[in-house]
Amino acid sequence: MSNATYNGQWAGAMAELAEQVHLEDPTLEAEEGAPEPEPVRPTSIAQAFQHFACLYIKYLQIFRKLERCYDGMVHPQKRLAVLKVLELVMQRVVELKHSLVKYSPPPPVVQQDKSFPWEYVNLDSVLVDLKLPPETLEVPVPKYFREDSEQARKVRDKIVEGYMQVKHGVTEIPLESSDGQDTSGSIPLDKAIEIIQLNERGRQGKERATLVKVLREEEKRRKAYDAAHGGAELDQDVASIEIQRALRGLVARNRASRLRDRELIFLGMRPSITENVDREAQLKNAYIMRKQEQKDNKDAYERALEDMKEVVYNDEGPDMKRELEGERTEWLADAILEEDTTGIKPAELADEGKKPRERGGKKKARERGLMPESMQEFYDDKYPEPVEEEPEADPKADKGAKKDDKGKGKGKKDEPEEEELPLLQEKRDLTSKMFETTEHYQNEWEDFNEEDNFAQKHDVELVKNEIRDGVKLQIRDEVDEMFRDQLKKLKQELGQNFAKPPKAKKIKPSKKNAKGEKIKFKKLTGDKNKEIAGLSVEETLVKLVDHGLVNSYKPRKISDLVGDFNYLGTVRQSCEPPQGEEWQPADPSMQQLRAAITEYCILPLGSQRVATAMRGDQHGDVPDSSYEPVRSILLYGPKGSGKTAMVEAIAHELGALLINISPAKVKGKFGENKKAPAILPHLICKVATDPAFSPVIVYMDDAHEYMVGKKFDKQGPGRFCKEFQNYKKSFFTRKKNGGFFTVSAKKGPQPCPPDDKNCPNGTFDARILFIGCTSQPELADPKQTKLFFDKMLYFPYPDHASRYMLWKRTIAEQLKGSPVNSVGDLSTLAHVSEGFSAGAIISCVKKTLTKRRVERLSKRPFESSEFLNPLARAAAEKQLSYQDDHKAFLKFTSEVASTLATEKKNLEIIKAGGDPNAKKKGKKK
Structure with missing residues (x-):
């Protein structure tokens, strides 16, 4: 596309964004002193869901446009402006997804006046109302996640490959996964x-x-x-006529077939292989050329930032220097004049035991006529920090609060609180930032004149504006240094002997929380182990490589999870079950899984800026979002459903370091003593918190072997579960007050004071994600599974529409470059393969349409029956879905992955006239 096209898309996206932020916060452009509108709350959960659904779809459209603009624009300064707003919109999309999950409409078998969090959000009815296609809900993965970190990723991969070469003699250890190829071992010669x-x-x-x-x-x-x-026998003439008739008919039918195909291609009803290949090649070449132009313009812009510093320094520096010198000269003259009028000598105050500027602060020291001792006092006088007035505490309210606290545990804690629906319009920090970006676009870029900038190079004036503050800061430091020398000489000339300023008292780390309660912190188990406590990040990585835990992965994408949209999801979720039958949740569609994986696993970890914005930083302010960041996720479903492929896709889209801690990899390693289970999580967290090696994906296949409860094998993976949970919470879990907590404190998790040096060295914005995969989730301990994994996603067997798409796409990939368009009846194949996993279908196609078979298609036409033998073989290998397996997955989804089973029981108790909380109260008493 042309530059004008991207500029038009950017303008449209910013106009839509300006409209959205005003809908979310009407007070953005309100006049000062104007009364704030009353908060608007929805009347029902359905209304809240409808509101968030419309916002989500609109922001998703804006997100897609901005991502396309950033990927295609070549103007470096425009790209930076687009990137800023793109990351803000990205954060809002993730926040809205969490809100949709929280306020999902409850099914008919649970309480209708209570929210029912459900991961698989159905938006088909909203799309119908808005007259939008299903492709609107496809969440794009920004390409800049990999492109902007390419150099750092190459350096990291080179280091890892070097360690692998030394330890294992190879440069990569692939992640073991079933990708449809025959993975059988070597066969002896006599057997062959x-x-x-x-x-x-x-x-x-x-x-x-x-x-x-x-x-x-x-x-x-x-x-x-x-x-x-x-x-x-026929006469010779009659025979020749019959032959001519048959030949002419054959030629005519072939000509008609070609004309029909040509007409269908012209109408767009059939793809042209040759034309598509040519167009794809041209599009690919144009994209490569545009990316090279983008890189050249960016390099020229970065060089200009360095070159223009000297230009701005020489042209505007003298004026800046005169202005700064005038401010400081005036300030110093006023200070000297005040001292002369008061007649108080600083030495006299020192003799009396009074220290200059000790009482009342620096501003009162000016009033007493004391000369300044450093240039810092100039900034304290000229730019004083705003002091926030704390509201006076109400003693009656404190007494009432104490009474309430005393009442807890005696019955008040057990009383269920009424759920408050969210505000539809409210002030948010994220909304204000997006509003600022829209104003910046309107003021600077909307009417920007670039008639002479066809090559889309950087604008010199904008470069000067960007570096002007930095140049002014440099000149300010030079002027301050000059005035320090003048101040020192002035004091020597006046003969004043100032008392030395008092030393700043060292502030000891606070050992109390906000309530004034004492907190005792304990080091994590790995910090007590002398073998690993003092290791550097490189030494830690060497240990992981030595144990074979660092793996390479294939360049997969999220779009490789082939499947269709669920067009009747809302209807199936809200309809009552037939009489005598139990209501069961519908299987999630592949589109829902693709969106969930992108929003939970990729967008929050894509760049360090996004991770910090979504999760907050260590001891800093947390985002104003109501959701906790996803640090661990469980993918469960039958074998061959695409779980491991999605792990590789997540790692590839992020350009992440993949650490494989599957049970087969860690069994019998790291010793059997008490400190041994903490070694593995300590090594992983040490590497994950280093920005040079992030992001990090920790992959655990057969995750149910980790979640085994209290009884576990001393050499098995179950021994690591408790320590992984401790490290995950201590390093990467955010608390409401914005601080860390350690799980090894005596009285449970406690917040870590901001100035406590003993606080675990973790960061909220560390880009790490734990991904567990299992095909037997029912074997895992439910309590441990819920405690460790923040999210759980079910990968079901594909439905008819998804199987049709899967057959079509896989066959097309195998026939790529062949003159044959397709083979077999896809609808029949989709029907016959019901109950087979996606991996079984892919394996069937790859084993049937081999390279040799594709080459011989022109000589030997393909028959659909050739797929039957591989399908039968896949069924014999237990790749076929059985009803019992499906019921086991649904049971896990209802009882562990969600609260469906519990809510069903509560509704039955309420219908019977009972109290669902009565049993809990009795236990607590």
Whole structure:
């Protein structure tokens, strides 16, 4: 696309964004002193869901446009402006997704006046109302996640490959996954000869049988012809006419077929292989050229930032220096004048035991006529820090609060609180930032004149504006240094002997929380182990590579999870079950899974700026969002459903370091003593918190072997579960007050004071994600599973529409470059393969349409029946779905991955006239 196209998309996206932020916060452009509008709350959960759904779809459209603009624009300064607003919109999309999950409409088998969090949000009815296609809900993965970190990723990969070469003799250890290829081991020579002989005898027998069959058919046709013509042969002329007729018919039919295909291609009803290949090649070349132009313009812009500093310093520096010197000269003259008028000597105050500027602060020291001792006092006088007035505490309110606290545990804690619906319009820090970006676009870029900038190079004036503050800061430091020398000389000339300023008292780390309660922190188990406590990040990485835990992965994408949209999700969720049958949740669609994986696993970890904005930084302010960041996620479903492929896709889209801690990798390693289970999580967290090696994906296959409860094998993976939980909470979990907490404190998790040096060295914005995969989730301990994994996603068997898309796409990939468009009846194949996993279908296609078979398609046409043998083999290998397996996954979804089973029981108790909280109260009493 052209530059004008991207500029138009950017303008449209910013106009839509300006409209959205005003809908969310009407007070953005309100006049000062104007009364704030009353907060608007929805009347029901359905209304709240509808509101958030419309916002989510609109922000998703804006997000897609901005991502396309940033990827295609070549103007470096425009790209920076787009990137800023793109990351803000990205954060809002993730926040709205969490709100949709929280306020999802409850199914008919639970309480209707209470929110029912459900991961698989159905927005089909909203799309119908807005007249939008299903593709609107596809969440794009920004390409700049990989492109902007390419250099750092290459350096990291080179380091990892070097360690692997030294430790294992190879440069990469691939992640073991079933990708449809035959992974059987090597066969002995005698066994291979026996198989070849057996196949050859069978082939010869089939050929003999085929030859006999052909001869019999010819004999039958000959006898039928002789009987019809009485044994008389045709005349030569008649025979030639018959041959000509048949040949002309064949030629005419072929010509008609070509004309029909050409017309269908012209109408867009059939793709043209040759034209598509040519267009794809041209599009790819144009994209590569545009990316190179983008890189060249960016390099020129970065060089200009350095070159223009000297220009601005020489042209505007003298004026800046005169202005700064005038301010400081005036301030110093006023200070000297005040001292002369008061007649108080600083030495006299020092003799009396009074320290200059100790009482009342620096501003009162000016009033007492004391000369300044440093240039810092100039900034304290000229730019005083704003002091926030604390509201006076109400003693009655404090007494009432204490009474309430005393009442807790005696019954008040057990009383269920009424759920308050969210505000539809409110002030948010994120909304204000997006509003600022829209104003910046309107003031600077909306009417920006670039008629002479066809090459989309950087604008010199904008470069000067960007570096002007930095140049002014540099000149300010030079002027301050000069005035320090003048102040020192002035004091020497006046002969004043100032008392030395008092030393700043060292502030000891506070050992109390906000309530004044004492907190005792304990080091984590790994910090007590001398073998690993003092290791550097490189030494830690070497240990992980030595144990074979760092793996490489294939360049997969989220779009590789092929599947269709659920067009009746809302209807199926809200309809009552037939009488006598139990209501069961519908399987999530592939589109819902793609969106959830992108929003939970990729967008929050894409860049360090986004991670910090979404999760906050250590001891700093947390974002004004109501959700906790996803640090761990469980993917469960049948074998071959695409779980491991999605782990590779997440790692590839992020350009992450993949650490594989599957049970087969860690069994019997790291020793058996008490400190041994903490070694593995300590090594992983040490690497993950280093920005040079982030982001980090921690992959655990067969995750149910980790979640085994209290009884576990001393050499098995279950021994690591408790320590992983401790490290995950201590390093990466955010608390409401914005501080860390340690789980090893005596009285449970406690917040870590901001100035406590003993606080665990973790960061909220560390880009790390734990991903567990299992095909047997029912074997895991439910309590540990809920405690460790923040989210759980079910990968079901594909439905008919998804199977159709899967067959079509996989066959097209195998036939790429072949003159044959497609083989077989896809609808029949989708129907026959019901109950097979996606991996089984992919494996079936790859084993059938081999390279040799594709080359021989023109000589030997393909038949759909050729897929039956691989499908039967896949069914024999337990790749076929059985009803019992499906019921087991649904049971896990209802009881562990969600609160569906509990809410069902509560509704039954309420209908019977009981109290669902009565049993809990009785236990607590």
